[in-house]
Amino acid sequence: MKPRSQSIRGERGMASVAVLIFSVVAVVILIANFNLNYAVNTSADAFDTYNSELVEKNGLAQVVKESILAIGETAATNSGNSLQTEIQNRLGGMSFPAGVSVTLAGPVPAIPANPSFPSGTFPIGSRAPAGVAQPAYFSTTQTAVAGLGNLITSLLVQGPVASLGALNVTFNRVNAVSPVSGEREGAGAGDNQNYAVTANLFSVPLTNIDVVAYGLPASGTIPAAAPAVPPGFFGSGASSLVVTSNNPANDPTAYPDLYAATSNETLPYQYRNAVSFSWNAYEYLWSAGYQNSLLAAAAQPDPGNQPFPAPVGAVYDFSSANNPTIDGVTPSGNTVTINCAAVQSPVVAIVDAEGVGTVNIVGSAAAGTPFVLLVRNTAGGLGRTQVMFTGNNNRPAIFYLEDSSVGFTGGPQIQGALFLDPACQAAGNVTWFGHFSFYAPSSPLGTLGISVNDSPSVKAALAPLAPRVLLVSTTASR
Numbered sequence: 212m213k214p215r216s217q218s219i220r221g222e223r224g225m226a227s228v229a230v231l232i233f234s235v236v237a238v239v240i241l242i243a244n245f246n247l248n249y250a251v252n253t254s255a256d257a258f259d260t261y262n263s264e265l266v267e268k269n270g271l272a273q274v275v276k277e278s279i280l281a282i283g284e285t286a287a288t289n290s291g292n293s294l295q296t297e298i299q300n301r302l303g304g305m306s307f308p309a310g311v312s313v314t315l316a317g318p319v320p321a322i323p324a325n326p327s328f329p330s331g332t333f334p335i336g337s338r339a340p341a342g343v344a345q346p347a348y349f350s351t352t353q354t355a356v357a358g359l360g361n362l363i364t365s366l367l368v369q370g371p372v373a374s375l376g377a378l379n380v381t382f383n384r385v386n387a388v389s390p391v392s393g394e395r396e397g398a399g400a401g402d403n404q405n406y407a408v409t410a411n412l413f414s415v416p417l418t419n420i421d422v423v424a425y426g427l428p429a430s431g432t433i434p435a436a437a438p439a440v441p442p443g444f445f446g447s448g449a450s451s452l453v454v455t456s457n458n459p460a461n462d463p464t465a466y467p468d469l470y471a472a473t474s475n476e477t478l479p480y481q482y483r484n485a486v487s488f489s490w491n492a493y494e495y496l497w498s499a500g501y502q503n504s505l506l507a508a509a510a511q512p513d514p515g516n517q518p519f520p521a522p523v524g525a526v527y528d529f530s531s532a533n534n535p536t537i538d539g540v541t542p543s544g545n546t547v548t549i550n551c552a553a554v555q556s557p558v559v560a561i562v563d564a565e566g567v568g569t570v571n572i573v574g575s576a577a578a579g580t581p582f583v584l585l586v587r588n589t590a591g592g593l594g595r596t597q598v599m600f601t602g603n604n605n606r607p608a609i610f611y612l613e614d615s616s617v618g619f620t621g622g623p624q625i626q627g628a629l630f631l632d633p634a635c636q637a638a639g640n641v642t643w644f645g646h647f648s649f650y651a652p653s654s655p656l657g658t659l660g661i662s663v664n665d666s667p668s669v670k671a672a673l674a675p676l677a678p679r680v681l682l683v684s685t686t687a688s689r
Contacts, residue, residue: 267313267384268406268687273480274301275380275408276685283322283412285680286491287498295319298380310388316381316405323375325414327679329508329558329583363413363484363684369450370419370670375412375681382406410685416677417492418609418628418646421665422451425489426651441656446642448665453651454482454489488680493648496678497613497632505585505611508558515555525556529568549584551575551606557676560585566594566614574604574623581607581627581672588614588634595634600625600641607645607672617655626669628677631655645669 278297281290290297298319307313385403417423422445445451495501512522516537523535527547539554540547545567549559552575559582561570570586588596595616600623608627612635619639628646631637637655644666649655 267307268689270305271302271313271382271406272408272685272687274298274305275378275410276483276683277301279322279378279410279412279683280487280681283325283681284487284491285327285495285678287494287500293319294322294378302382308386308388311384311386313382313384313406316383319380320378322378323412325375325412325679325681328676329504362481363682365450366415366420366452366484366488366682367413369421370416370667371674372416372419373414375414378410378412380408380410382408404689406687406689408685408687410683413682413684414679415488415682416670416674416679417488417496417648418673418677419670420452420488421449421646422453422663423489423493423646423648424451424453424651424654425493425648426454441660443660443662444656446662446664449663450665452485452489454485484682484684487682492678492680493650496611496630501678502585502587502611502613505558505583506560506562506587508583509556509560509585513556525559526562527560528562528564530562530564545569546571548573551604551608552577552579554582554584556582558583558585560587561596563588563596564590566590566592566596569597569599570615572598572600572604572610574600574602574625575606576603577605579606581609581676583609583611583676585611586613586615587611590614592634595636600639607669609673609676617659626666628669628673637661645673 275298278294278301281297282292282294283289292300295315295318298315302313302315305313383403383405506526509526510524512524514522516523516525516535523537525535525537525540527534527537527540527542529545529547534542537556537559539550539552539556540559540561541550546569547561548571549561550573552573557580561568561584563586566588567590568588572584586596586598592614595614596612598612598615598617599620600618601620603623604625604627606626609630610627611630611632613632614634615631615636617631617635617637617639619641622640622642624642624644626644629643629648631649633650633653635649635653635655637649637659640660642662642664644664646669647661647663
């Protein structure tokens with residue numbers, strides 16, 4: 212048995228060891244807690260910085276995209292400023308944290324040309340569009356489309372697309388605020404960097420999408436009901452883009468559109484490319500400027516039309532007593548017959564200033580060079596031009612019909628693109644291969660039995676003659 216003094220000393224030693232272990236553990240816990248708090252604060256700072264940079268990068272990407280579209284978008288009115296001026300103007304409207312400034316790092320490149328038919332001129336004697344005015348089309352884009360976003364990717368894979376290349380714009384970000392004592396390094400002054408924005412540009416024919424139902428925000432109103440789809444409307448492989456700004460819940464048979472469920476509707480920015488392809492493009496297409504350009508192209512001399520030796524254009528006006536003889540166009544009183552197999556000119560225009568004309572379109576059994584037929588009614592509501600399609604048509608053509616009553620005899624099968632303006636009405640039955648556009652609030656689908664089918668060959672044939680949309684995808688990095 213140990214003496215009592217030794218036992219007491221042993222117990223005291225064990226207590227000291229326990230106290231020492233407790234102290235060490237407490238210190239370790241305190242250090243760990245300090246490190247944890249420091250890590251959390253540092254991570255929070257880093258996360259805040261990341262979020263701030265993400266917002267800034269996305270904002271700059273949007274600034275570059277909108278600046279490009281302001282100048283080069285297919286629209287009725289475009290800016291006359293340089294791209295650098297447009298970017299600087301938008302940059303001035305952005306808000307940054309106190310002390311932070313973002314400026315352009317250098318000169319901004321010019322936007323590549325996106326010539327759209329008929330902006331190029333025809334050489335005298337030519338019966339086809341001037342090749343030099345058209346960018347090269349190919350079945351797939353030279354620029355990879357993966358990662359550009361689902362909507363723009365879906366618009367770029369529907370038919371022949373021309374890549375116009377990429378624009379690179381660099382911004383300097385400077386933080387002039389002095390760092391707070393003890394704040395992480397780089398949180399204040401000296402937290403400077405560059406943002407690089409890459410913009411990929413694509414020239415896309417409107418005829419690439421098989422069905423486009425558009426509602427014009429500048430010249431139209433939101434419809435009371437979305438357009439209903441008749442049975443068999445979407446044929447083999449048909450694609451569609453519907454931009455009516457109408458609640459599809461109003462009509463369970465409607466196909467989806469770009470409705471945003473707010474009292475004061477504002478579309479999310481994800482729909483920007485769709486708006487370019489529909490609202491803005493169709494405002495341009497039915498504007499007097501584009502229609503006049505088509506008339507001017509049709510009026511250019513073509514040796515394929517009589518009389519010789521002086522070539523004449525291919526414009527027939529119901530109000531004129533001195534119309535030229537145009538190959539493929541046969542007049543009889545207030546009626547003209549268009550024989551698609553005999554048309555020689557790349558653009559034929561029929562003008563009806565009084566709303567009294569009838570246009571019979573007879574299809575071609577053979578393929579042949581594509582052409583454009585413009586039926587322009589400028590009567591201002593006095594009367595609609597009567598347009599009747601007869602027989603199958605295997606020669607792709609673009610038909611622009613303004614303020615017309617459109618019909619189809621015998622349920623024909625037709626290759627081409629059919630553009631109906633907001634004042635058009637349509638009836639009958641037809642199987643269509645190619646493109647079909649109509650104004651959604653005055654949808655003709657209640658009286659028109661139409662089946663629209665995808666046709667890659669028709670899209671390829673019509674691409675050089677079709678109006679083109681400039682689509683832009685921007686990404687930002689640091």
